[in-house]
Amino acid sequence: MIQRRRRHPFMGLFFGLLLGIGLGVMAIIYGIYIAGPLTPWLLVILGVVIGLVMAFVPRPWGRKPRPQMRGY
Amino acid sequence: MRRLLAAGVVATMLALLLILPVLAAELTSPCSMEVRSFDGLNASGTEIDAGAAAGPIAEGDVGSQSRPFKVDPEGSIDFAFHTGTTIFENNHWSIFAQGLPVAILAGSDDNPLDVDETGIVSLNEAIKALPFRVVGVFFISGDLYGNNDASHCHGEGYVQVLGDPIGTIPWDVAAALIVLSGLVLLVATPYTVDWEVDQLGGERLHTGPIG
Numbered sequence: 001m002i003q004r005r006r007r008h009p010f011m012g013l014f015f016g017l018l019l020g021i022g023l024g025v026m027a028i029i030y031g032i033y034i035a036g037p038l039t040p041w042l043l044v045i046l047g048v049v050i051g052l053v054m055a056f057v058p059r060p061w062g063r064k065p066r067p068q069m070r071g072y
Numbered sequence: 073m074r075r076l077l078a079a080g081v082v083a084t085m086l087a088l089l090l091i092l093p094v095l096a097a098e099l100t101s102p103c104s105m106e107v108r109s110f111d112g113l114n115a116s117g118t119e120i121d122a123g124a125a126a127g128p129i130a131e132g133d134v135g136s137q138s139r140p141f142k143v144d145p146e147g148s149i150d151f152a153f154h155t156g157t158t159i160f161e162n163n164h165w166s167i168f169a170q171g172l173p174v175a176i177l178a179g180s181d182d183n184p185l186d187v188d189e190t191g192i193v194s195l196n197e198a199i200k201a202l203p204f205r206v207v208g209v210f211f212i213s214g215d216l217y218g219n220n221d222a223s224h225c226h227g228e229g230y231v232q233v234l235g236d237p238i239g240t241i242p243w244d245v246a247a248a249l250i251v252l253s254g255l256v257l258l259v260a261t262p263y264t265v266d267w268e269v270d271q272l273g274g275e276r277l278h279t280g281p282i283g
Binding site: 008011012015016018019021022023025026028029030031033036037038040041047050051054 | 137140170171207208209210211213228230232237240242243245246247248249250252253254256257258260
């Protein structure tokens with residue numbers, strides 16, 4: 001058995017961007033400008049960063065243990 | 073190390089969001105402006121909001137981040153714009169939204185006769201031109217250049233389009249994007265560690281098995 005690490009950088013980037021756009025639009029709708037007029041754009045960048053972090057940082061849940069091998 | 077880097081990036085972003093100074097709204101000299109909004113067309117009906125701007129707009133004043141200028145999407149705005157004692161000849165002006173470099177409105181006047189410009193803007197027509205209803209607080213900025221660009225005024229401030237955002241297309245799309253992309257990021261995107269059979273496993277000595 002070999003350990004296979006699966007990363008999804010493009011998926012993370014894409015869905016992070018969508019998350020950021022959603023957050024940015026909500027910031028405009030509810031008038032949340034905690035960082036001034038740039039806030040919606042910063043939230044878009046934040047979403048992208050979250051997506052990339054999710055793609056490269058191992059999640060603590062759902063990790064499969066190494067399977068038992070016969071004869072070892 | 074990667075976790076440390078990722079955590080650093082996230083912490084930096086959060087710090088940027090929380091620490092960045094709030095940029096003040098303003099209308100630079102020599103310009104000044106008074107505005108009043110109504111819930112009816114042609115400055116009729118009930119007055120919604122009113123304010124004046126000349127120089128920096130302090131927090132809490134109309135047009136600032138904490139107290140945006142309120143407008144009714146079905147109403148109108150009565151405005152008076154002054155350029156002090158300077159006549160802006162051969163002028164051109166542009167209005168921007170959310171800091172985007174593409175102007176939402178622009179115009180020019182080669183031969184203005186005085187230092188005042190007044191008018192009534194019906195928001196109803198402008199809002200109807202959009203493909204969907206818009207509600208929210210928008211950062212609006214604008215520039216006026218005149219006298220072969222020797223004279224310049226810059227203004228920026230916050231405008232709130234009143235209404236219930238829930239049910240509008242932007243709200244629905246944003247909510248769907250947050251929920252769906254959040255779920256995908258949690259379930260499908262994370263870096264996972266898995267185990268699988270080594271396709272090259274089971275190899276033996278080139279000279280054959282022992283015994």
